[in-house]
Amino acid sequence: MGRESMSDDAMPDPAQDPPPFYRRHVFCCVNERPAGHPRGCCLEKGSPRLRNYMKARAKELGLDDVRINASGCLDRCELGPTMVIYPEGVWYTYRTPEDVDEILRVHVIQGGRVKRLMLHPEDGTPAA
């Protein structure tokens, strides 16, 4: 029923999707919550400064097909600052410029993973 009632426009055919506009698309949460909120927020943990650093470093490295975006609340506040890298859908927590450098070098450029900083779906408390 559902399928038959869909128009031609709506037929899912992901194999025919356009090629990616960005090879890797990074979203860094820069959301701010009121001071004292029990969940905390990525902004109070310094995410805007770290995201700006990541964006500048990506430019210096000539990563023209990569975009480092700021985003609203990614809703994993307790683990922040958090970022997610698509199309992989891999999440990281990060605290320092050195963390950002490692994510850029190992994940964004080399296609690897920085396991010590990766988040998993079941993570509900701050990473060690």
Place this chain on the structure above:
Amino acid sequence: MGRESMSDDAMPDPAQDPPPFYRRHVFCCVNERPAGHPRGCCLEKGSPRLRNYMKARAKELGLDDVRINASGCLDRCELGPTMVIYPEGVWYTYRTPEDVDEILRVHVIQGGRVKRLMLHPEDGTPAA
């Protein structure tokens, strides 16, 4: 050389990535440029209102495994308002609540594509 010099942590093995945290992750550009900027901006075309509508509708529809985020500049300003849906990496331009409803119904819920609103990498001018 490159591979041998990578640590165990860095060995790429995307098949072992954690499962997705969100089934679909939507980013709606809400960037603002100064009035009169030749590229325009998504904010002046009403994207914050449309993104808030999309977020509210997703909640009403019970789409608990979908996140509708605001983002900074996605750098396709002339085509705005723009959004990108991951992990597919499919881009849309949209102008009305009806556009948003169609993207939610056809793409986010049914997994199809709203071809009349889709952007392609070569698009450099506003969609017809």
